[in-house]
Amino acid sequence: MASKALINLLLLLLAVTGGRSDLYFHYENRCSYTVWLAASPSIGDADPERNPETLEIFSMPDDWTGSIWARTNCANNASFYFSCETGDCGSGTIDCQSPPPTYPVTLLNFDIKQSVVSYEVSLNHGHNLPVRIQPVGGSLVDGGGSCPVVDCVADISNVCPSNLVAKNKNGQYVGCYSACDQLKDPKYCCTGDFSGPGACQPNEYSQRFKQLCKLAHTYPADSDPPVYRCSGATGYNVTFCPS
Template sequence: MPEYGPDTLTIFDTPDAWSGMIWVRTQCTTNASNYFSCETGDCGTGQPECQDPPPTYPVTLLHFTIDHSLVSYEVSLNHGYNDVPVRIQPDGGTLVGGSRACPVVDCIQDLSSVCPSTLVAKNKAGWAVGCFSPCDAFKDPKYCCTGSYTGPRCLPNEYSETFKQLCSLAHTYPGDKDPPFYKCNGAKAYNITFCPF
């Protein structure tokens, strides 16, 4: 699996129709038995490639749904935040249903500064490596928007509102629709930047 250092530009081509997620993994190593693992964003299989969302949270997820020139995208904190600022910047294109340019979506603030102690994720050495979502930390339907908390009962909570104050362009709980899941038409590319400063 290739590794990319600072100030590296890599171009990935996707099929005309594709839906999936992109995320950053942190502190990845391969042990003497060739078992690959990471502190956050790990696949949980010992292999670098993931077929599904990573089982080791917290991790900031970038969602994309591509249908030829139509692309929907978002930054999601629904599974927490792993201390890596991210930005999605379309190159050209217009929003579907309007004439506005496709917006930049990001979460570049340091959420660790507002992460409650009950949500702090730590590595084996006891160092903080991210902030869990309340759903993953507490397994409570109220925070996961499951059971009797679906639909209109899926509401912001004290944690999601705190995160929203710093990352207003990201979705911070499962029912979050502000901002919308943007759908863009005709962009040449989508530039994804990690640590954009």
């Protein structure tokens, strides 16, 4: 596990050598397995492979709006086509940018406007691994105090309904689909007759996920908790498998 002293040293080196902004994301993989970082749009990460117990500190763009996620169980096939069991982009290469990921996937959504950052953990496209976003310093724009942690660290496999379970070619559990992506029902996707104000409500699937992940958004109209807007944080700790 990286120490605070090591993190501070890396931040100092980045400050000396230059970077795109003063905002740094600390990507730490505490999973017992390798993950491959992905972002849409790109954050310029040329080496997305993250081995267990590793940390990377990355300078983020001054203005960036998009999603970050981790791909799991990735490999090249005999034709050197690179793919992943969850979070795959369909590019065939280790680089993963603009194409949408293969669901299910736990999404970390950010809207960066200089020193003001909006952030959330979203299960709107399912869940493939536990995650946490922890601001380093800063305060809420609305004056509500310090910027809170948001996460989903529970084992969703314990509550994933059988009709939403995602399995690999060997029949092993790899994630849990969202009801919208798997069942294609407008009431779960908040579309059609369910798209108006107040029409999209929690459902039996989102409520089950919310019981374990109270700080994550579990269906398209979920606003509890709100999407936090944080000002003045020096960085954001993004941890995969934090528990």
